[in-house]
Amino acid sequence: MVRFIIDSTINTLEKVNGDTNIDMxxxxxxxxxxxxxxxxxxxxxxxxxxxxxxxxxxxxxTLGAAVIIDFTP
Structure with missing residues (x-):
């Protein structure tokens, strides 16, 4: 589930809510x-x-790379 995306194509790096498509x-x-x-x-x-x-x-x-911030065992 995508919680939010930070759009890297704009200079503000604003949070984009509601979009589930993660671009390169x-x-x-x-x-x-x-x-x-x-x-x-x-x-x-x-x-x-x-x-x-x-x-x-x-x-x-390769689809992407990730780091684990938090998890529930």
Whole structure:
């Protein structure tokens, strides 16, 4: 679920609410739900388990990169 997007194409970096399309170089706060347990930590506690790369399973293209700010185990 996309909570909000910060549009990187404008100089103000304003928050765009209601848009669910994340474009290249945009910054977004999202919530991810997984069907299997993930072994993660907050990025501030562990850089290795607090960051991830999202990859399209059909094309193997990189969709984005992320850091874990907060999570509920």
């Amino acid at each position: 170089n945009d910054i977004a706060l999202i919530t991810i739900r997984a069907t299997a347990p993930l072994f993660i930590d907050a990025y501030s506690k562990n850089r290795l388990t607090g960051s991830l790369v999202l990859i399209d399973e059909a094309s193997n293209e």
